[in-house]
Amino acid sequence: MKARAEKIPVGVLGATGAVGQRLVRMLADHPWFALRALAASDRSAGRPYAEATRWYLDEPLPDAARDLPVVPCEPAAMDVELVFSGLDAGVAGEIEERFAEAGMDVLTNARNHRMDADVPLIIPEVNADHLDLVDVQRARRGWTGSIVANANCSTIGLALALRPLQLTFGIQGVTVATLQALSGAGYPGVASLDVTDNVIPFVGGEEEKIQSETLKILGRLSGEAVEPESFPVSALVHRVPVRDGHLLAISVKLAERASPEDAVRAFEEFRGPEPVPGLPTSPARPIVVRSEPDRPQPRRDRMEGEGMSVVVGRVRPCPVLDLKFSALVHNTIRGAAGAAIQNAELLVAVRSGIQRSTVSLTTQGRAAPSAGP
Ligand code: NAP
Secondary structure (H helix, E strand, C coil), rough: CCCCCCCEEEEEECCCCHHHHHHHHCCCCCCCCCEEEEEEECCCCCCCHHHHHCCCCCCCCHHHHHEEEEEEEEHCCCCCCCEEECCCHHHHHHHHHHHHHHCEEEEECCCCCCCCCCEEEEHHHHHHHHHHHHHHHHHHHHCCCCCEECCCCHHHHHHHHHHHHHHHHCCCEEEEEEEECCHCCCCCCCCCHHCCCCEEECCCCCHHHHHHHHHHCCCCCECCEECCCCCCCCEEEEEEECCCCCEEEEEEEEEECCHHHHHHHHHHCCCCCHHHHHHHCCCCCCEEECCCCCCCHHHHCCCHHHHHEEEEEEEEEECCEEEEEEECCCHHHHHHHHHHHHHHHHHHHHCCCCCEEEEEEECCCCEEECCCC
């Protein structure tokens, strides 16, 4: 895809947190976006970013951000066109609305607006066409900006892995057990005395989010609303002492019979609609299949596709449903910061008039190409 003549000025809300730091890192040398403003709570505002944030990534804090002053989360304090939100859900809802009302596009990681009927919940390779909801949202709310959400980190890994199966064979039911990394709980997150030498079979609200968000993402845009998919999804979540990378153990009931080899082919051939494969943050392969019997593993596989590929392995028959497999998603990259940045790239590409061929589902749940907007 061609480079743009001028970079778009962008800011980060919640820039000091776990997702905020990933956003800062990924935006520092972005080909389309120029990082101009960083915002967080009153605890951090007024200090240079390097001082206000407790940098936890292994990669160095980028020079472009080091001396930027942290400002309060007020639209007037940020002279940018687009903001990425890594805000705590306790405050994200109203703050993000204020920015959209003030004319900025808000690409959010927070849960507050994900299930609003007029807010697109996007994984570009899966449901780029749902972005049309932005026009519905603006008309309904009288905003000149918008809110575009990405899903919960586990949901992104699950929905992306399910999409090729949905398109090729149809899906009738899903169970997923997650093993979720510590960075998914933000910084400082889970107390070390709780999680060392331990597994915690509870992450508040997570099972419900996985069950509802997956069906919205895999649903079909019909007129001014998304008709969610209707198959049952059952999630069982666990927090494990891994730093980054959520591992999912998935079983699926399919509408059509498929062998593990058929499923592997569907995973490997999956790319997503134009212009998604050419976006700067899109990985060459959204789903990478490992054939070794003991992969994917968080420590070894989470940086596949610079953290943007979902890594699938152990595809085999399931004696209860039809097929089962493991999938790994880097929770703060594909599951959060990278997801929001890729969504912003899609928004910009679509607004720039780059032709988009969408994919819609027929009533049988199979893929049928349809004309782009
Ligand atoms: P986090 O590490 O706790 O960071 C929260 C951020 O929100 C910090 O920058 C904090 O600023 C800011 N904040 C808190 N209270 C505020 C207030 N009253 N006004 C303005 N800013 C305030 O959380 P996180 O893990 O990065 O998660 C951020 C969001 O992304 C959450 O909604 C989370 O559910 C979602 N998410 C997280 C992941 C993940 O893997 N971590 C994945 C997907 C989605 P201060 O430093 O100044 O307090």
